[in-house]
Amino acid sequence: MSLTSQSAVVRRLIVRPGPAPRGTAPVTASATAVSAVLRAFGRSPEDLPARTVVVVGAAVTDPGLGAEHEGFTVRTTTTPGAALRRAHHELHEGTADLVLVAGFGEPDAQTITVYAVKRAAEAVADADSVLGVLDVDAPRGADTAPPLRPLPPEPRGSDPDRHRLVLWSGRTADDEAQVRGELLAALDHMDRRAYPALPATLPCGVPAGAVRGAAVAVSALAAPAVRRARAAEAARPRPVALLFPGQGSQHAGMAAGLYRREPVFTAAVDAALSHMGEEGARIRADWLDPRNAAIDIDDVRRAQPLLFAVDYALGRMILSWGVKPVAFLGHSAGELVAATFAGVIGLPDAVAMVLARVREAVKIPAGGMLAVAASEERLRPYLVDGVAIAAVNANQQVMLAGASEPLAGVAARLKADGLTAVTVPATSPFHSPAMAPASDAVEADYRSLPLREPRAALYSGYTGGPMSPDDARDPRFWARQITDTVHFRDALDDLLAADDVLLVEAGPRQTLTAFARRHRSVRLGAGAVTPLLPARAGTPEADRQSVLAAAARIWTEGHDLDLDAVSRLWTWHEDTAPAGRAAPLVRAEAVSA
DSSP: OOGGGOEEEEEEEEEEOSSOOSSSOOOOBOHHHHHHHHTTTSOOGGGSOTTEEEEEEOSSBOTTOOSEETTEEEEEESSHHHHHHHHHHHHHTTSOSEEEEEEETOSSTTOEEEEEEEEHHHHHHTTOOOOEEEOTTSSOOTTSOOOEEOOOOOOOOOOTTSOEEEEEEESSHHHHHHHHHHHHHHHHTOOGGGGGGSOSEESTTSOOOSEEEEEEEOGGGHHHHHHHOOOEEOSSOOOEEEEEOOTTSOOTTTTGGGTTTSHHHHHHHHHHHHTTTHHHHHHHHHHHOGGGOSSOTTSHHHHHHHHHHHHHHHHHHHHHTTOOOSEEEEOTTHHHHHHHHTTSSOHHHHHHHHHHHHHHHTTSOOEEEEEESSOHHHHGGGOOTTOEEEEEEETTEEEEEEEHHHHHHHHHHHHHTTOOEEEESOSSOTTSGGGHHHHHHHHHHHTTSOOOOOSSEEEETTTTEEOOHHHHTOHHHHHGGGTSOBOHHHHHHHHHHHOOOEEEEOSSTTHHHHHHHTSHHHHTTSSEEEESSOSSOOOHHHHHHHHHHHHHHHHHHTOOOOHHHHHHHHHOOGGGOOOOOOBOOOOOOEEEO
16 A cells, blocks of 8 residues: 555653552643654654644543644544544544544553654655554454554665665775775675675774765776776865756656665655645656656646755655755755755645645746856847746856747747857746736635744745745745746855755756856865756666766765665665555653653
8 A cells, every 4th residue: 555645653752741650540631641652752843744643532521621722723532542643634624634642541541652643755755763654454343543654665686787885984084995906806706696685884893084976887897997986085075055946847758767676766756745635646647657657747736836845855765864954955946955955845735836826827828938058148138028037046147038929039039149049948937927816816725724933944036045934935926926026046145155066856857957157266175065856767777877876976975874874776676665554552751841
């Protein structure tokens, strides 16, 4: 069964809300007790998702406990088991992103067992430690606790002809050379079938040194790849910032080589598409079988929802490696992905924002976009008949947008004047006045969504700098992105002025990587950029090879990686994972609140 239809318990502990009372009377579900539940995991309520619901399972409930407490919805049931089942219902009805289940009187009269429950696909995508998934279909009564079914154990072993990552390091250059020599000796005498089981990093069990090397290769080419690899000094790693591309970067089959081959990416794609309802299933089918796609990938109905899912899943995969980005920057629709990671909006609501854009965009007469190798000043004389500057990406890279007929006329004039203009794969005139009706329509939808100020550095292409708390919470700010110019160059300037960073493009085609490579900071070597996916469509193995090369780049920069997580790229395959057996809910250790 798909993880998108299941609910996962990701945390569980026992809370004693105050000194133990005398006698054996069960603790009452009161406002004070619910406050203890909200703080049970050591986080303030402000750090919880906006759509957190507390579900109480208690024999005795204080009449003064309302349906809302500290800004969060509170539901009441009569038993902990009924509360767990209600949590599953809340999550899959879309009314909650996180449910804190409070089992009053568990395991004894004066304690509360608190469960943090999430949609299972999102728990895996968030790299949570999943204790198990609730088997709500088990033949038990409505008031009894559903058993937990463990996630399937991760399969080990792989094809020696799949690419994998080999990492090594030393304290000094001489030490690195010695370790490399030992690695080469092992590879020269290794049976190819043992190659997938070679430790991801050498020497084993020793903290990584400051001089590092990395190679990505299949077994037959591993030794030559290790010999060719350049050692890198990694004493002072630059922090990582993530870039998320928008429409125009999509291509048929983008990142499909990672689906069902990497668990976090797979779960994150499934999680995003699950919030698109039946259309999500159709988008997945067109993505995985592009030759028989019902709708072309450049159509806004496919490009934007699928780009969101892929960008989001790539970002989740990078975070699962233990990488902690210091900043996020998205281009056009990619800004919604960046905002999701920065905590401005939850995943289901971000998906709703994307779908609202698509719904209104298809009502606008057909249009398109042009990428022109010129400055915005040079292009101003061409801005006629509603054709507008859609994006300023670099000093000599500007995009124009408008309705089809006027844009075709502008393209002809540009060509006649000797300017290079390339059609961008888009069927809607985003970032032009033609989209104004769509902008007004989505603003009404956005007003019902819980928008928060960023909890991480978030740079906006619409302001050309850091996103302010007021902008982040303003539905009009997000709605006008459909019509406004994207000032990616200015936003990138601000980001690279704030710090020397390693930019990682979490999306297809390397469009933003190309813009970043033109930036003075990157050209001078102060900043750096690496793409996650290939520049053009290729084989599924090329997707995995490219991702592993990016992981190697992050490692040689000096960032330590969760190598168990990275190794899933060559050891995990969804089709080989065995099914888990149901298990009872086990007791947690008690803590005081």
